[in-house]
Amino acid sequence: MNSFNPVRSISLTDIRLDDTRFQITAREENLSSLTRSIKTVGLVCFPTVWAADTGFVPVSGFRRIQAVQSFSETEKIDCRIMPADAEMACAMQAVADNAFARELTPAEQVRAVKLMNRFMDPAQMARQSLGIFNRQLNQGFIAALLAVSTLPPEAMILLENGNLGLKPARRLTGYDKDTIDVLIHIFSRIKASSGKQLDIITCLTEVCKIEHIRPGTLFEENGLQAVLKRDTGDPGQKGDQVRQYLFRRRFPNLEQTRQRIKSGLGRLLSGKSLRFHLPENFESTVYGVSFDFTSLDEFRNQAQVLRSMADHPDLKGILER
């Protein structure tokens, strides 16, 4: 389709860079390397613009246009011109131009389906996805991405900078505004993997349901605030601490037992080179101990250590839970 559209030299001032309706990429602040490349070898690929009534609206090549604009000596740029009646084709090209060059980021996927949804429903989009998105998308996934696009702008920023995974973002769409706001607030102050974000969402929402409290009330709890305000300098560590706090709130008995047994193990194993294996979640009654040795003497020593452990008061406490 693109190859049939003419390339024309148009005035940079006629391009409406403020009209970002076709933009699915994040705004790039640093264009220095691209600018240097264009100055040296010229435009390798021409940007595409849509000839709208109000001027030329960028379809693809936002960064290239911006880079050329930054040359003070240049007033014109060669662009491929899409006709006024081809808005849907422009949208398809805006997505395909990126999707066929590299894998779209989660935030780009969300913006892309939102853009295409102006022209087609999820079922149509699913049917044409291979040609537009360079991958087969199913209708359910498209609907989920559309739901993510309705999250507050702050969520999109988090999605953009990797502080919110696509799966947790999809989960957020099932909650009310208060819950979403609280979780966005938390995620903007920590760094956590998608799995940990999901844990945080699950624990926070379930504690609220169990205790019939608002998410804001839980968020304001001194314990959680203390963790969030702690100056660790490491948002990843803070993420772990938030998750641990919410786990303690969600599973108080399990976590209390874990802590107690951890302390007991600390005392039991102090100064010993043994590994103690606890049953997962204390459901099974099978425990394990392992150690390394390189000689018969070392083996004898470890066996002696094991024998002495049998009378340690903490071992009984650990086994009885």
Add this chain to the structure above:
Amino acid sequence: MTIKQVVMDSSLEVCQEIDEILSRLSLKPETVADPRMVYDRINQARDPISEAKSLLYITRNKGAVVRPCPGTSHYTCCDYTILHTGTFCTMDCAYCILQAYFHPPVLQYFAGLDQIKQSLTHLFSQNRIFRIGTGEYTDSLIWERFTPGPRFLVDLFAKQSNCLLELKTKTVNVESLLNLDHNRKTVLAWSVNTPAIIRSEEKGATRLETRLKAAKRCEAKGYPLAFHFDPLVLYDGCEADYARVVHDIFSHVRPESIVWISLGSFRFMPALKSIIEKRFPSSTICYGEFILGLDNKMRYFKPLRIQLYQKLVTLIQEYAPNVRVYFCMEDQEVWEKTLGFFPREKGELGHLLDRSAVSHCRLNPNLL
């Protein structure tokens, strides 16, 4: 839940049994040659589970009519035998595992009393005790008012001496059974829970007091009884509420009438959680302190289970020291810390229950 549609397997021949169901339901059946037409209709509904509860599919059991209870790995099973008379249920309990167990769930009634009789006759001729129940994949008495099935079974079991039939229910549909000559071979069993749980989680089931009154009527007619505290649900104040249930049971029926009482805390396949969240948004039942058990089902953190079991066992034993109390799917630690022993050997729990069955139901003691 009201039955809105009846679909019938076209290969079924209309007989007295089917006539009775259809005339009592007052619905004209649609016949289908392929069950996939029923599955498709259910799967295409917005809420397939609710849809399945209003669509009755009458067919013939094409699999095993009698099968051993599958139990679960790592936890002690009671060696029960399942008589497969139908699937799914018209009541709508939030915690019901059948919501996640069948794909799709289909409310089936297996017509063909001849088929059941044939399978049972084989068991009746064996030299061992069988405890047989119809309440594993459905409620045993949801069709009592519509079908001759329960009456037929009570009559059939009355004429032999090595098998016990347990009809497990949350209904009070016992009217047609009361005057039967059951010969004590049928145990009428109720799943019980606290009024708070019944109110919030057992949609369409009867109240506790109504169940206990029905049990009392059955006791008066000489039926042996059983009670199943399953699922036990942990919530603030649950211990006092369950203690009250124990008290209520023994203020309605005599301990001597009770063959056994089982205890089982709420456990579920992980897939059930999202179903509960979607279908019962106000329920908090899946938000307990659950951990992944050894059988890959979610279970309450073990010390919490043990704590409630200990209270209940102590209380039950105060009222009824001789009633057999057992756990459904628990491990050695739970047994030892609550009942003080563990049926370690394979089949040992089953044997304990067989003994109770023999003494309450006049089964042949030589088969123990």
